[in-house]
Amino acid sequence: MQMTRDLRIVSVQEWREAAEGTVSVRGLSAWYGRHRALTDVSLEVRPRSVTALIGPSGCGKSTLLRCLNRMHEVVLGATVSGQVLLEDEDVYGSGVDPVSVRRRVGMVFQQPNPFPTMSIYDNVAAGLRLAGTRNRGVLDGKVEQALRQAALWDEVKDKLRKPGTALSGGQQQRLCIARALAVDPEVLLMDEPASALDPVATARIEELMVELKRDYTVVVVTHNMQQAARVSDYTAFLLSEDGGGGALVEYGETRQVFEEPRDERTRDYVTGRL
Amino acid sequence: MISTYRRRKLANMLMLSLLGAAALVAVVPLIAVAAYVVLEGAGAINLDFFTQLPSPAGEAGGGMGNAVVGTLELVAIASALATPTGVMAGIYLAQQGRGTRLGPLVRLLSDVLNGVPTIVVGLFVYGLLVLTTGSFSALAGGVALGVIMLPVIARTTEEAVLQVPSSVREAALALGLPEWRATLRVVLPTARSGILTGVILGVARISGETAPLLFTAFGNSFWSLDPTKPIASLPVQIYNFATGPYESWHRQAWGAALVLMTMVLALNLAARWLSRSR
């Protein structure tokens, strides 16, 4: 099906590489108890790009994000229907362990949340260690690599034994990004990763997102439209109308969504009229 | 009008003073008990008290070394039984039990168990372990104290686990950790000081218990560490000596009370300090 759509792909191996990190959402609805938070959302996330989810608060953008790595169901009473395909596997298929989904789809939260009882090093190594990596050399290498990718290495290389909570807010958030990257995910989800940070720290996180899309598929939730316009390649606009669950209104290249929105509601929102 | 206003003012003054007086009266017993225990007990405390056996009936001197050791052994047995059990049950109450019907029931039963008279727990363990083995034992005493300690640890663990921000747990889950590893490796270490507070409170609660030991650990006039044999303890020794006829016993009882009360109050203050400095 993918093959016929893209004729440039010639071998199975190339096809696999191109598909790594694709996320297809199909007919996804989500609930908290009886309350519907998301209604029938379908979209294809392009690999190795930054996709921004925007919309007014309560539109379901964070819920959509949390459905992508099955973190939604961590909340008591939360349920989902529909499909999320990671490459070609439905993460909600029967027999799929959410644990294995989350290893492939990393997540960074709104509030920096390093593990309070662990050092900087242990925070980054946590995912690997708990998956069974014991070799010191391997761990050292992965920790350094992840911290470099998160642009934090130079600031912390001399204090890896200090607690992660001793860092500044912006550094903590980059530590959390490093922690997520250390387990080699294919997709990185970011839930308003800069909303708790000052402008300088925010700028560093934004630079980082652009860097990261070389290796990862990045999906970011933001309430800041300038940020979405600055960092993302694709933008999805969600809206919850008359108290129902949030629905997808428009999805396309970021430039198009901001400059030539097809839907009137999108135009109202991106021009600040909603 | 004015008279109403004055009457209300007067009633206000009177009632507020009564409330203040109630608060003062409430602390008088603590001061009175503590003062007597210190004054009467200090004289009995010396090295012999901690190293010697009780002297024969009516004779001066001697100590309560065996009861001090016995209390420590009983508390150790109880803690070893109740801590892992209580922590696991507490995790259940805080996590897996949420949104189920069993969770609230267990929470209620845990609180109810906490309110069961300790003498009844003593009778229960007497039937369970003393009758079946045919002997009073340190183990039976430890089990009885463990039953009393269990709900304290379960409920404080539940509270400590609930205090861990959900963001910490979610970060662990999002990293691809299974629930059980996230709980044991990330959530529990974060809740550590809260759980420790619970264990300390549990130890404080049981180390002064007497009634559950009367028919389980019984008592012993000699040194013993054997968990299958009867064992002496400070609270039971206080009871036996205080109700006995000899002046020297009474002095020893006050001394034991001083040791016990110092220990229990110190544990309680430590728990408070720990929970505040979190």
Added chain:
Amino acid sequence: MARELRTGMLPPRVRRASINWGDRAFHGITTGFALLIAALVALLVLELATESVPALSRFGPGFLASTSWNPVTGEFGALPFIYGTLATSALALALAWPIGVGAAAFLTELAPRFVRSILGTMVEMLAAVPSVVYGLWGVFVLVPLLRERVEPWLIERLGVLPVFSGPPFGLGVFAAGLLLAVMILPTLASVSREAMSAVPRGQREALLALGATRWEVIRAVVLAQARSGLVAATVLALGRALGETMATVMVIGNSPSINVSIFAPASTMASVIANDFNEATGLQKAVLLELGLILLVVSLAVNTAARLMAARSTR
């Protein structure tokens, strides 16, 4: 795709069971330990019921109403101990309630911060003092004081009332009630404090702004809204008083008799178990176990009621 796409308006059924084997095992283990607590409560009742069968079958329900207590002839009744338990608990509640609730109101509503923390800690420390230490203090300090000063004084002035009549023993219902009052004070004070602190600040301010005095605010807002919490505190304190053993056995005089005077010696269910169990044999042991069973059932009922009320009052 095995599952069809569902886009209905209603949420799908919640899937609770994890498919991770480690999670399943962990879930099973924690559930097992939680069930252990439930099993312990059930086992308590079962064990005491089984052990007291000889007494249950011999005396039946008449046991509760009989006053005989004769180990030689094998005639036993629970009434003196039920009376002793109720009398000491009622006396303790009557003495401790106004002080505990008053102290709680003072600490939540009036006390400056540092006074609140010092007095609050001291009241809570009252709960930490081992009951046998209260008993010791009762035997050597309280009982002589009652026998030589307080009881003669009360008998001289109020002796016409049967409740305050008779010789001053020192040991007896009065001494036990006083000690129990001290021991339930922290329960009353701390549960009441919780209930009072749960009353929203804005409500107090609303009434103050209408020109009410502090006392009027306490009475009309704080005490009124904390009422179910205060009831829970009372019931919990009652539960503690009913089952308290060591302090009681040391000062109550241990006599299986019913007297109108509060200065007379008596026995409670808990105290007679503590006092007689190790010497008892055969039927008497079963009788004491039955008293334990009664105590257990009453405490289960009282505590369940109190917890349910407390849960409702702070919700």
